[in-house]
Amino acid sequence: MSRMLVKSLQAGDTVFERISHAVYLATRGVVLAGNGPQGRKLAYMALWRVGAIDLTDRVVAAAEILVAVATVSVNVHGQWYKYLADNM
Numbered sequence: 001m002s003r004m005l006v007k008s009l010q011a012g013d014t015v016f017e018r019i020s021h022a023v024y025l026a027t028r029g030v031v032l033a034g035n036g037p038q039g040r041k042l043a044y045m046a047l048w049r050v051g052a053i054d055l056t057d058r059v060v061a062a063a064e065i066l067v068a069v070a071t072v073s074v075n076v077h078g079q080w081y082k083y084l085a086d087n088m
Contacts, residue, residue, distance in 0.1 A: 022050045023059060030063035039063075 009016055029042025043060055047053050074081070 019050050022046050022052060026059045027063045030060050031067055035060050035064050
């Protein structure tokens with residue numbers, strides 16, 4: 001059983017790639033559309049394709065944390081990011 005689980009969690013496995021892509025799209029939808037009804041709907045639709053709609057609340061919660069971390073990062077490193085962008 002453990003060998004089968006390890007094998008299915010490796011890159012290149014079709015099931016792993018479909019599910020991880022669906023989670024990526026769901027997270028991206030929440031980050032870009034917000035955690036309101038529109039963002040939740042995008043997450044739901046992305047997860048519905050692979051039958052993982054039960055994960056919608058967890059994906060929304062993770063995306064909220066990701067947005068908070070990105071906001072702090074911009075506030076702390078914003079001037080450095082601007083300097084890098086201007087000097088490229």
